[in-house]
Amino acid sequence: MLFKLLRFLLKNIFNLLIIKRKGIYFLFSFLVFFLSITILYSNNLTFYKIEPNDLIVNINPSSSAGYAYLYWTSPVSGKYTLSYTQDSTKKDIFSKIDCSANEDIHFKLSANSITTNTNKKAILDLPEGKYYFNLTVDDNDSSNTYAASFTLSVDGTAPSTPTGIQAFPGNKGVTLKWDSPPANNSDIENYYISYSVNEDLEKYIINNQLNDIKTIVIDGNLTEYFISDLENYTIYHFIIRSKDYADNYSEYSVEMTATPMETFTMSDFSGETGGCFIATASFGNYNNPLVIIFRNFRDKILLKSFYGKKLVQLYYNHSPKYAKIISKSAYLKYFSQFILIPIAVISLFFLLIFSFPILSAISLASFFTLIILSRRHT
C-alpha cells in the first residue's frame, strides 16, 4: 500500500517538473520567495536582539573617571557602525568605527577613538556623563541598513552612605531602619546589609574574613528591613552600604547592635488561642475545667521547651480542621472525650509536678516508701 502511494507521488512530481515546464518555473519562484522571506525574517528577528539590556556597564569605584564594558553578540553579518555623542541634538561628535560582524563584538572606546577589542571585555574610558549611542548595521546580503539607539550613563561617583540607622529587636529577628538617600544621590539600586555576632564588621570584610558574616542584598527603594532567622538573646552587629546602578559602592555605615528576643503579641496578652481546637470542640466550652488543664499544660510546660513549642505549633496548624469535624458530630465528641480525659489526668499530674516540685517529690517519695514498707510487711 505504502509502496503504491510512494510510486504515485514520484510519478506526479516527475510529471510536474519535467513534462510540464510551467511547473518548474512555479517551483523556482516559490523557492526564491520562500528563501527571501526566511532571510528577511531571520535578519529582523536577530537584529532586534540588540537592545540596551544587552549592555553590561561596570564602573570602577576607585577611579574618578569611569570605565564600562560594552559588548553584545552580532546577529547578522555586515558592517557595524557605532557612534556616540554627549549631545542628543548633534551627531557623531567623537568618532565612529566600521567593523565586520563577529560572533561576539567587543568595542574599546575612549574619548577620541574607538577600536575593536579582541578581549572578552571592552572598556569604555569616558568622563562621567550621559551618552547617546547609535548602532547601524549594513547587511551585506540584502543591502539593508538597520539602526538601534540607546543611552548610557557613565557614573563614577559613589552613592551616599546610609545614615540614621536604627536597629529594633524582634522575635528571632531585627528590624533595621535608615534614612532615605538625599534627592541628588538617589540612584541606589541595592543596599547590602552585613551582620554577624562579631563586632568591627568592616574590618573583617576588608580583611576578607567573611566566614561568620552574612550579607543580604535588598532593593534600593527600601528604608526598612526585617532580618529574620536570628538567635534570640544573642547580640548581633549590623552595617549597611549602598550600591548604585553603575556598580559604585558607598562607604559602610556606622555599626549598629541589637539583641533579638521573645516578643509578645496582642493574642499572647489577651489569652486568644484562635478559633476552635480539639479540646474546646469536644467539651463544648473554652472554660471547661479539662480545657483549662490542657491550656495550662500548654503554657506552663510545652511552651517552655523547644520541642514543646514545635509540638504546639504542629497542633495549631492542624487541629482546627479536625476540631470542626468533631464539633459537628455528637459521636465524635464522645469518642474524643473518651481519649482526652485520660490525657487530661496525665497532664494534670505533670502540671502538679512542675508547679509544686518539692511537694511532689516528697509525696512521690512517701508514696513509694509506703508501697515498699507494705510489701515487706506482707
Place this chain on the structure above:
Amino acid sequence: MKIYYKLFIFILLSTLIVSNIYSEESNFSFDICSGPFLPDMTTNTLKNPTQNSYFTYEDFYGETGTYNNLLHLDYFLINHYGVLAFGIETGYIYDKGHALIKEANGNYSSSGEALYLQIIPANIVLKYNFDYFNNQVIVPYIEVGGSYWAFKEESQSGNKIEGAKKGYFYGGGLKLLLDPFDPSSAANLSIDYGISHTYIFIGYRFYKINYKGSGFDFSQNNWLAGFSFSF
C-alpha cells in the same frame, strides 16, 4: 420548637419577597461605607505589677486605629410603612502594629517586629428606615444585626493565630437624599443604571463582638459614613 420558628421566619420572608417583586418601588439598596476601627479591648495582662492598668489594643496597633470598610446589600422586606430591610454586609479591616518586648527593667516597649491584624467582618442586619414620603430628603434609620468576624493576627517572625468571634451590634443614623441637589444627574442614574435614589449617610454603631469574652474583644462604639444607592 425551633423548627417552627425557622418555618415561620421562612414563610414570612418568602411572602414579603414575593410581594415585593411585583412592587414598583425600590427593592434593593447597595451601600458602601467606612468608619474608624479602634476596639475598646483590654488584655488580661497588667502593664506593670504596681499599676492596675492592662495592655490595650492601642499598645500594639497605635492610637489612631484603622478603618472598617464595608459593603452592604439590603433587600426591602416592607416598603409601605417606612422601609424594613434585611441586609448582609462584609468588608475588610487591616491594621499594622508592633509586638512588644520585655526590657531588662521589666517594662514593655514596642519591638522591631511588625504585627498584622486582618479582619473580615460578616454581618446580617435588620434595618428600619423612617421613610414615609415620596422623595423624603432626610431619612432616619435604626438597625440591629448579628456579627461573625474572622480574624488573623500574624507577626513578622511568623507567629500566627486565626479564629472568629461572634457578636451583635445596634445603631442608627441619618440618610440624606442627594437627588434634589442634582436632579439631572439623578435622572441619568435612574435611566442608565436603574438607581432610583442616592443617599449620603452617617450612622453610629455599638458593636459587641465577643464582649467581655476570652481572647480578642472587638467591641467598640464608632460612627460610619458612606453612600447608599437604592434600585
